[in-house]
Amino acid sequence: MSGIVGDNQFRASGVVASSATDYDDDQIQSNIAVLGFYVAVNGSLTRYNLVDQSIDEYFDTSGVDAGNSTNEVRSSSAPYYYYGASTATPTITEDADTTTEDGDYTWYRWTTVGSGSYSSDTTQDHIWLVVAGGGGGAGGCIAADAGGGAGGGGYRYGTTLSLLAGNTYTIAVGDGGAGSTGCQAIGTNGGNSSITGTGITTITSAGGGGGRKSGNPGVDGGSGGASGYNGVSVGAGNTPAITQYTAAGETTTVQGFDSGIGAGSFNSGSGGGGACEVGENTPGESEAGDGGDGCANSITGSSVTYAGGGGGGLFPSSGTAGAGGAGGGGPGGARNSAGTIGTDGLGGGAGSRGGFNPGDEVGVDGGSGVVILRRSTIAEVKGGNLTLQSTDVTAEASPTYGELVMLIENAYGTATLNTDIKGYISRDSGSTFTQGTLSDEGSWGTNKQILGFHDLTLGGSASTAMCYKIETLNQSLGSKETYIYATSIGWK
Numbered sequence: 366m367s368g369i370v371g372d373n374q375f376r377a378s379g380v381v382a383s384s385a386t387d388y389d390d391d392q393i394q395s396n397i398a399v400l401g402f403y404v405a406v407n408g409s410l411t412r413y414n415l416v417d418q419s420i421d422e423y424f425d426t427s428g429v430d431a432g433n434s435t436n437e438v439r440s441s442s443a444p445y446y447y448y449g450a451s452t453a454t455p456t457i458t459e460d461a462d463t464t465t466e467d468g469d470y471t472w473y474r475w476t477t478v479g480s481g482s483y484s485s486d487t488t489q490d491h492i493w494l495v496v497a498g499g500g501g502g503a504g505g506c507i508a509a510d511a512g513g514g515a516g517g518g519g520y521r522y523g524t525t526l527s528l529l530a531g532n533t534y535t536i537a538v539g540d541g542g543a544g545s546t547g548c549q550a551i552g553t554n555g556g557n558s559s560i561t562g563t564g565i566t567t568i569t570s571a572g573g574g575g576g577r578k579s580g581n582p583g584v585d586g587g588s589g590g591a592s593g594y595n596g597v598s599v600g601a602g603n604t605p606a607i608t609q610y611t612a613a614g615e616t617t618t619v620q621g622f623d624s625g626i627g628a629g630s631f632n633s634g635s636g637g638g639g640a641c642e643v644g645e646n647t648p649g650e651s652e653a654g655d656g657g658d659g660c661a662n663s664i665t666g667s668s669v670t671y672a673g674g675g676g677g678g679l680f681p682s683s684g685t686a687g688a689g690g691a692g693g694g695g696p697g698g699a700r701n702s703a704g705t706i707g708t709d710g711l712g713g714g715a716g717s718r719g720g721f722n723p724g725d726e727v728g729v730d731g732g733s734g735v736v737i738l739r740r741s742t743i744a745e746v747k748g749g750n751l752t753l754q755s756t757d758v759t760a761e762a763s764p765t766y767g768e769l770v771m772l773i774e775n776a777y778g779t780a781t782l783n784t785d786i787k788g789y790i791s792r793d794s795g796s797t798f799t800q801g802t803l804s805d806e807g808s809w810g811t812n813k814q815i816l817g818f819h820d821l822t823l824g825g826s827a828s829t830a831m832c833y834k835i836e837t838l839n840q841s842l843g844s845k846e847t848y849i850y851a852t853s854i855g856w857k
């Protein structure tokens with residue numbers, strides 16, 4: 366253990382320590398423990414033992430006695446640490462069109478155009494998807510018109526969106542854009558979809574651009590414009606990032622897509638821009654362009670595989686129609702036929718109408734958007750009091766003294782030593798724990814302390830089954846949260 370190593374070092378240098386009171390080696394013991402922590406981190410080591418010492422950086426859970434620990438939760442990514450958390454079954458108030466419990470998760474889907482709401486009595490992280498309405502399609506007037514498919518609705522997706530207890534969040538679902546109503550008219554952009562409320566950065570996904578006949582520039586929309594002209598691709602969207610804040614004060618950057626580019630040419634029909642793919646552009650070729658694909662969605666059970674597909678175009682001379690993009694994009698119409706509307710609930714862009722005769726200028730509508738929230742059915746609530754007990758380590762002989770060194774973080778508030786955080790050692794497998802008096806032995810980062818006690822006289826029956834116990838008390842979500850990153854127990 367660190368104390369034994371320290372004593373041997375001093376004997377080698379000619380300094381003889383005959384008892385624990387002859388030389389105060391507490392600082393050396395703590396330093397050796399901290400060096401052990403660094404070794405464990407650099408080597409990604411699980412719990413490991415030295416002579417009369419055991420070190421755990423919590424790279425796995427093997428060093429923790431789950432049966433005798435309470436409210437112990439280990440962080441899911443490095444650096445690993447333990448904190449106290451309880452579980453709760455949230456009470457949700459919502460007006461989603463579909464609510465489904467899917468194993469460990471519950472998801473909510475809004476497809477009705479307009480405003481909805483969502484609130485919970487428990488702060489909890491959510492996975493989310495926000496898709497705007499697709500653009501409306503264009504129609505043609507004369508034989509030379511090559512109609513452009515509309516852009517798919519903008520698509521945003523992300524994780525760890527923390528929705529706070531007691532707050533009501535507004536869910537807005539954008540409508541599909543209306544089709545054109547006159548010769549050379551533009552289809553209307555789709556409506557925006559969003560999640561807004563206190564404590565989050567507003568999430569807005571912009572509607573897809575309306576379709577336009579060839580010979581006219583495309584228009585900017587949430588996922589790009591539709592038709593270009595003379596082979597020029599226009600109507601680009603963008604890919605901005607949104608930063609969300611979790612309940613633990615951590616941040617995560619999520620990438621949303623208001624992307625895709627309307628494509629087309631003077632000589633051929635153009636496909637609309639999809640949320641994740643540029644619409645097909647075929648300048649000078651006697652064929653229509655396909656709509657760009659929407660984005661693939663990974664929310665299991667949401668009934669949405671792709672969303673935000675672009676509408677297909679039309680090449681007027683042959684009457685060939687382009688396909689709609691995956692995710693609700695409508696195919697273009699054949700000559701003298703209406704295009705296919707974008708799919709509601711997926712934000713699909715409308716397909717182009719096949720213009721040839723006067724009166725064919727009326728386009729079809731884009732599809733409405735969708736908003737999805739998904740959460741764990743049982744919520745984890747941070748701020749619970751923690752009892753963290755280790756598994757046993759066998760000493761060579763029954764020890765008289767024990768020491769404990771730990772790395773902690775005051776994530777919220779400041780733990781009062783020996784009141785809000787306590788440490789114990791047992792030499793008889795936890796039958797008898799002896800509490801030590803923790804002291805501040807330095808820092809290892811912002812709000813991060815090295816705590817320890819040394820030369821603790823151990824009680825209980827003489828035995829060799831060494832273990833420690835750490836308690837955090839008076840914990841409260843967002844007010845006082847104490848994290849335990851590493852622990853060293855030693856004996857002599």
